[in-house]
Amino acid sequence: MLNLTALNTFHQVARNGGIAAAASQLNVTDGAIRYQIRRLEEDLGEQLLVRSKRTLTLTSAGLSLFERLNHAFRDMERACQSLTSTSGMDGELNIACAPAFSGARLPSVIRAYCQQYPLMTVRVFPIGMFDESMDVVISYGERTTPGMREAILRDEMYFPVCRPELKYEWGITSTADLANCIALHADQGGDWMRLLTAASPASIQFAQQVYFPNAAVSLQAARRGCGVAVGTSILCADDLRSGTLVRLLDIEVPAPNPYFVIQPGQTHKDSAERFVDTLMDQLENG
Known part of the structure; x- marks a missing residue:
């Protein structure tokens, strides 16, 4: 059976972004943290962290374990909370x-x-x-x-979105059809450039372009039918579920951050x- 202390130690290291921060959080020494991580890696037969002088990065196995531990520790915390009333918290x-x-x-x-x-x-x-x-x-x-x-949600994705009626009004069935559209930008064009580069090697020029200060405004403009915007799996989840916005084409790229x-x-x-x-x-x- 895996050691719960070692699992919690790894979780704190990944969550806090480093050994020193985890040691402070758990009130133990850096050496104790390293020992527990090494012990866990030996028990699992997997490297969980890539260490350098200044950075600490999760391996694919480490990332998978971290995400599963997030769920597990949250479930345990909720189980404990259910034993005491917290609804009176003010x-x-x-x-x-x-x-x-x-x-x-x-x-x-x-x-x-x-x-x-x-x-x-x-x-x-x-x-x-x-x-x-x-x-x-x-x-x-x-x-x-x-x-x-x-x-x-580390797997957040970017994809084009618009009002459902615009999709049919502009006849958007391929990336080339975007040339008929008004592009709504949340930056200076980087998000659309990232999407279009992944979709097609050919350069695409929109019919018109509108630049907004951030994604909050560009997506609100898309909801009002102003044009097509770059949506994300986090920000557009409610819109896609309600049908306010629809995805365009079969293209998506990972969010840069x-x-x-x-x-x-x-x-x-x-x-x-x-x-x-x-x-x-x-x-x-x-």
Whole structure:
């Protein structure tokens, strides 16, 4: 039987992004962390981490184990929580969130959280207003924010989306048909370039192009029928399920960066832990 301490140690190393951070979290020495990792690798017969002087990277086996442990430890935590009532938990929870995520997915997460903890007050701030008062930070890509971090849905994909009526109005059945479309950009064109390069070696010129400051606005424009946008498996899940947006063509590429949920600081509030649990459950269950 695998040692639970070794499994928890590996989980903390992967979740915190390094041995020193995990050692601080578990209140043990760096040497004790390395011993448990080495022991686990020997028991499994697999290398889980690739170590260098400055970085620590999960192998494919390590990533697979980390994702499974996330589910397992979360299930164990929920089992323990069910033995004690937490619905009476009160106080304030401060969340700093990336704009696209804040508009597309955060409301449903907050609804579920508030239903479970009706005495909690939740305050949401733009990611640019992050400071030490934040309990949870949801950011796109890496940030220098210290604290426990966990990637949300590492397999997020990019793909083109639009209103269903536009798909038929513009007769979009191939990448060449995109030349008839208005392209909605969330950046300076990098996301569309990434998609089109994967779809076709031929250069495609849109009929017209509109540039927005971020994905929150470009996707809202797509919902209003302004054109075709680059959607993502996280941000567009509700839209695709409701039929507000539809996918175009059979092309997709991995997102260049994941969303991260970060709990800053050394002391983590129970209310923040519960929110992260709710967040992950909502995303994993669609």
